[in-house]
Amino acid sequence: MLHWVEKFILSWSIIVIAIMTVGNVISRELTGSSWAFSQEISRLAVIMATFMGISYAARKGRHITMSAFFDLSPKIVKKALSILNPLVSAIVLFVIAYFAYEYMMSTYASGRTTAALQIPIWIMVMFVPLGLVLGGIQFLRNMWVNIVNEEVYLAQDKKDYDEQ
Amino acid sequence: ACGSDEDAGTDNGAADGDGDETYELRFATEEYEGQLQYEYAREFAELLEEKTDGRITTSVYEFGGLGSEVDQFEMIQNGGVEFAIVSPGFTGTTVREGQLFALQFLFSDDEDVNYQVLNESEALNEDLAAKYEERNVKPLAFWSEGGMQWTGNRELREPSDFEGFRMRTQESSLILRSYEAYGADPTPLSWAELYSSLQLGNVDGQENPIFFIEDANFHEVQDHMTISDHNIYVAMTTVNADFYNDLPDDLRQAVDETVDEMRPAAQEMQLEMNEELLTAIEEDDANPTEIYTLSEEERNAFRELAIPMQDYFRDDVGEDGAAILDKLLEEIEEAEGN
Amino acid sequence: MVWTLLAIMVILLLLGFPMMIPLIVAPLVVMLIYFDNLDPMMMAGQLVEGVSAYVLLAVPLFIFAADIMSTGKTSRRLLDFVGSFVGHLRGGYAITTAAACTLFGSISGSTQATVVAIGKPMRERLLKVGYKDSSAIALIINASDVALLIPPSIGMIIYALVTGTSTGDLFIAGIGPGLLIFICFAIYAYIHARIFNIPLVEKAPWNVRFSLTGKALLPLGFPFIIVGGIYTGYFTPTEAAGVAVLYALLLEVVIYRSVKVTDIPGIALSTGLVTSAVFVLVAGGQAFSWVISYAQIPQMLTEAVMGTDPSALYVLMIIALFFFIGCMFVDPIVVILILTPIFWRPAMEAGIDPVHLGVVITYQAALGSATPPFGVDIFTASAVFNKSYLDVIKGTPPYIIILLFIGILVILFEEISLFFLYLL
Ligand code: NA
Ligand code: NA
Numbered sequence: 001m002l003h004w005v006e007k008f009i010l011s012w013s014i015i016v017i018a019i020m021t022v023g024n025v026i027s028r029e030l031t032g033s034s035w036a037f038s039q040e041i042s043r044l045a046v047i048m049a050t051f052m053g054i055s056y057a058a059r060k061g062r063h064i065t066m067s068a069f070f071d072l073s074p075k076i077v078k079k080a081l082s083i084l085n086p087l088v089s090a091i092v093l094f095v096i097a098y099f100a101y102e103y104m105m106s107t108y109a110s111g112r113t114t115a116a117l118q119i120p121i122w123i124m125v126m127f128v129p130l131g132l133v134l135g136g137i138q139f140l141r142n143m144w145v146n147i148v149n150e151e152v153y154l155a156q157d158k159k160d161y162d163e164q
Numbered sequence: 165a166c167g168s169d170e171d172a173g174t175d176n177g178a179a180d181g182d183g184d185e186t187y188e189l190r191f192a193t194e195e196y197e198g199q200l201q202y203e204y205a206r207e208f209a210e211l212l213e214e215k216t217d218g219r220i221t222t223s224v225y226e227f228g229g230l231g232s233e234v235d236q237f238e239m240i241q242n243g244g245v246e247f248a249i250v251s252p253g254f255t256g257t258t259v260r261e262g263q264l265f266a267l268q269f270l271f272s273d274d275e276d277v278n279y280q281v282l283n284e285s286e287a288l289n290e291d292l293a294a295k296y297e298e299r300n301v302k303p304l305a306f307w308s309e310g311g312m313q314w315t316g317n318r319e320l321r322e323p324s325d326f327e328g329f330r331m332r333t334q335e336s337s338l339i340l341r342s343y344e345a346y347g348a349d350p351t352p353l354s355w356a357e358l359y360s361s362l363q364l365g366n367v368d369g370q371e372n373p374i375f376f377i378e379d380a381n382f383h384e385v386q387d388h389m390t391i392s393d394h395n396i397y398v399a400m401t402t403v404n405a406d407f408y409n410d411l412p413d414d415l416r417q418a419v420d421e422t423v424d425e426m427r428p429a430a431q432e433m434q435l436e437m438n439e440e441l442l443t444a445i446e447e448d449d450a451n452p453t454e455i456y457t458l459s460e461e462e463r464n465a466f467r468e469l470a471i472p473m474q475d476y477f478r479d480d481v482g483e484d485g486a487a488i489l490d491k492l493l494e495e496i497e498e499a500e501g502n
Numbered sequence: 503m504v505w506t507l508l509a510i511m512v513i514l515l516l517l518g519f520p521m522m523i524p525l526i527v528a529p530l531v532v533m534l535i536y537f538d539n540l541d542p543m544m545m546a547g548q549l550v551e552g553v554s555a556y557v558l559l560a561v562p563l564f565i566f567a568a569d570i571m572s573t574g575k576t577s578r579r580l581l582d583f584v585g586s587f588v589g590h591l592r593g594g595y596a597i598t599t600a601a602a603c604t605l606f607g608s609i610s611g612s613t614q615a616t617v618v619a620i621g622k623p624m625r626e627r628l629l630k631v632g633y634k635d636s637s638a639i640a641l642i643i644n645a646s647d648v649a650l651l652i653p654p655s656i657g658m659i660i661y662a663l664v665t666g667t668s669t670g671d672l673f674i675a676g677i678g679p680g681l682l683i684f685i686c687f688a689i690y691a692y693i694h695a696r697i698f699n700i701p702l703v704e705k706a707p708w709n710v711r712f713s714l715t716g717k718a719l720l721p722l723g724f725p726f727i728i729v730g731g732i733y734t735g736y737f738t739p740t741e742a743a744g745v746a747v748l749y750a751l752l753l754e755v756v757i758y759r760s761v762k763v764t765d766i767p768g769i770a771l772s773t774g775l776v777t778s779a780v781f782v783l784v785a786g787g788q789a790f791s792w793v794i795s796y797a798q799i800p801q802m803l804t805e806a807v808m809g810t811d812p813s814a815l816y817v818l819m820i821i822a823l824f825f826f827i828g829c830m831f832v833d834p835i836v837v838i839l840i841l842t843p844i845f846w847r848p849a850m851e852a853g854i855d856p857v858h859l860g861v862v863i864t865y866q867a868a869l870g871s872a873t874p875p876f877g878v879d880i881f882t883a884s885a886v887f888n889k890s891y892l893d894v895i896k897g898t899p900p901y902i903i904i905l906l907f908i909g910i911l912v913i914l915f916e917e918i919s920l921f922f923l924y925l926l
Contacts, residue, residue: 007771010770010771010774010775010778011767011768011770011771011773011774012767012770013774014562014566014770014771014773014774014777015766015767015770017559017562017563018563018566018744018747018748021559021563021740021741021743021744021747022744022745022747022748024741024744025737025741025744025745029736032328032349033349034330034349034351036340036352039352039556042556042559043554043556046553046554046558046559046562046777046781047550047553047554049562049774049777049778049781050553050777050778050781050782050784050785051778051782052778053774053775053777053778053779053781053782054778054782056774056775056778057775057778057779057782058520060775062775062776062779063520063521063522063779063782064520064521064522064779064780064783064833064878064881065518065519065520065521065881066515066516066518066521066831066832066881067518067881067891068875068891069516069517069518070517070518071884071890071891071892072891072892081517081518084517085517085518085519088519088523089519089520089523092523092526092527095530096526096530096545096546096549099542099543099545099546100543100546100549102541102542102543102546103543103544103546103547103550104546106238106543110241110258110299111258112234112257112258113257114257114335115256115257115335115336115337115340115352116335116337116340116352118257118337121257124550125546125547125550128546128549128550129546190796223798225795228795228843229791229792229794229795229796229800229843230792230795230796231547231548231551231788231792232551232554235544235547235548235551235792238544238547239544242540242541242543242544243539243541244539244540244541244544244796353556354555354556357556357557357666357738359666359668360662360667360668360669360670360671360738361738363668363670364670364732364733364734364738366737366738
C-alpha cells in the first residue's frame, strides 16, 4: 500500500509539473496573463518527487553510486559491504530526517507561506523528513535481503550483476 | 589548509566580559562585491574592528553561497550569522508588516526627509523593529539603497503604458497587486533569470534602484528607463538579538556607534553610486537607453492608483501593521512640514 | 577542515555508498565539529532550497519528454532515418549511432536518457553487422556525451542556475562543440571500420529514404521548436521543456498512437525515479556548497591555485582540470553545482566569457563522466546493458583520446562555442 502511494506520488508529481508549466505558457500566449500559482505548485511537486522518491530509488537500486571498487571486489567483501552500506545509509537518513523534522517545526512556528497561494512552507518541508524516514526504512530492507539471502543484492529488487 | 577553524561567536570560556574576549563574526549580505550592501558591510566590519581594537573581526559574505535571501534570514534568526542586511521585501511572508516597504509612493519625494524618517521613525525603529525582534532579529538601522526606477522595452510614462506590460516583480502579493492596479501583467521571477528573460522578451520590464540596474546590466537589454522614484529600496542592518543582548556593554556600545556612523556613510555611498551609475548608463553608447524622468503630474497619475494599496495592506496585514503604517505616514508628513 | 571534508567524501565514495550519502555526511560532520553556532536543522533547509529553483523544473520535463519518446516510436524513427542515409558507408552503423545520439541529444538533456533511447536499439544492430560488443558499448556511451552539449542540456541548465548566465545563449553555444564531437567520431568510425574490416551494408534506395525521412520529419521538428522557441522569446528554457513534453505527447499519443494515455503515469514514474535520484544529489550539493561557503573554503582554494592575476588561458586550464577530475569521481551535476561558484570570480576577473566558460565546464563534465576509472555514464551503461564495469570500459580509450583532443580545441578557440552566437 505504502509502496503504491510512493509510486503514485512520484508519477503524479511529474505530471503535475508538466501541466503547470505547459498551462502557464498556453494561458500566457492565449489570454495574456500568467498563472501566478504555477511555480509554487511545481515547486511543491519537485520537493515531493525528490524526497518521496528516495525510498523507491533505494528499492530499485537506482541511486547514483560509484561502484567501481564494489564491482571489482570478491564476493565476501561485496557481501559485507551490502550489509554495512545500507545500514549506515539508513542511519544517516534517519539523522537528517530528525534535523529536517526540526526544520519543519521551525517553519511551522514562523508561519511562513508562499507568496501567491499562501501555502504554508511547512507543508512543502514536511515531505523532506517523511521521504528521508521512508528512505531509511527501505535501506534497512535492502540490508535485510542481504542478511537472509546468500546472494548479493544491490537493492531489494536488484541482484548484483554477477548473480544474474 | 584549515583556515578559520575557530568557531564564531564567543571564543572560549567566560561569556561575561573579562574585557579581552575576542569575536569572529559573520555578516551576510544580499548583494555582490561592489554593490551597496556588500560595500556597506565591508565598511561596517572595518569600523567595528577599529572601534574594538581588533576584538571583533567580521567576515563579509556576498550573495549566493549562503543560499537565498530567505535562507539568510533564517540564518540570522538562528545565529548562523551574527549580522545581516535584510530587505524587508524578502521577509514579507514571515514578518508580514515588513511588506509596507512595497507600497509605492509611500515615502516623500525629498531624499533628506526620507533619510531623516528612516533614522528617526518610531514606527520603523521601534514598532516594526519589535515585530522582527519577536523572530530574534534586531533591526539596527533602516537605510535607503536609492529610488526605485522602471526599465522597459517601451516607454513608461503613464499608467496606460502598463496595459498588458509583463512586469517582473519580486514574489509578493502586494507588489503583484500594485502592478495589476496599473493594468500590467506582473510576473514573479527570480532575478537570476531576469537578464535573459528581458533579453528574450519573456518579460517586458522590471524595477530596481539605478546602481543595481547598471551592475546587473539590465540596461543592455532594455531600451527605456523611467526615473519614476515610485518607491525607495529600503534595507535593514540587522543583528541576531540573542547575540546582541549577550555582548559585553562596551562592545554593544561599539556596535551601536558603528551603526550610527554608518548612517551618513550609507546615504553618501548610495547617492554617489546611483549618480555615478546613472551617468554610466547614459554614456553607454553600445547599449543606448532612453532615459525619461517623470514629471510631477505624471507621477501623480501613478500615485492615485498606488494609494488605495495602503488599504489593501491594512486589511491584509492586520491591525498592528495598519497602526505602523498610519504612524509612519504621520511621521513622514511631520518631517515634510519641517 | 578541508581534509576532514575530503577524507569523508573519498572513503564513503570508494566504499560504494550511494553518492547522496557522502554528499550529506561530509558537510554535516564538518558543521558539527567546526561550527557549533550553525543549527544542523539549517542544513535541511538547504536541501529544500537546493531543489527549489525554477530553472530546475526543466530537468524532469526534458527527461519526461525523452522517456515518452523512447517508449514510443520517435527514437527508432530517428535511427531508421539516419541509417537509411549513412548506414551503407564504411563504418556506417557507427556513424549512424553517433548521428542518432546527436539528434536524440537535441531532444534530451541527459546522457543517461540517450544511452537508453539510442544505445539499446543501436547496440543490437551494431552487433549484428559485426562490431565487437566492447566497441559498440564504448561508442554508445561516448557518443551519448553529446547530449550534454547539444541543446537542451541539463548540465548547462545547472550552470546557468549557479551563475545567472543566459540558458538560451549556453544552449546555442553548445551546438558547435557537439557537432565537432559528432564529426570526429564519424571520422574515427570510418577508420575503425577500415582497420577491422567491418562488412558493408546495402545502400537504401531513394524511395525508402524518402519514406523514412517523412516518418522522421515530426521528431526532427523538435530542436527547432525548442531552440527557436527560446530564441524568439516565446518561452523560457523551463517552459521549452514543458513544450517538449507536450510535443512528445502529441507525437506519440495523438499522431503515432504508439503510447496510450494510460501508459503515461507509468512513464512519469520512471521519469520520477530518475528525477529523484538526480535531485537528491542537487539537494545534497546545495547543502555541501552552503557549508563550504560558510567556511570560506572557496576563497582559500582559489587563492591557492590561481595565484595573483592569472591569464585567462591558465584559469581555463585549471578549471578544466578540476572539473575533469571532479567528474571522474562524482556526478557531473554535483560537480557543476559545487565547483562553479568556487571558480566563478577568478574566471570573471580573468575576462573569460561566461558563456564560453559554461561550454568548457559542461564539456569537461561530459568528458569526465564517460572516463574511467570512475564515471556515471559507465555505471549507467553497466546497468542498462547488464555488463560488468570492466566490459564497459574496455573499448573506451580511443574515444577518450578524441574527446581530450577536442576538449583542448574548445578551450583554445572560444569561436567553437561562440560562433553560432555571433550568427544570431
Ligand atoms: Na541535449
Ligand atoms: Na570519469
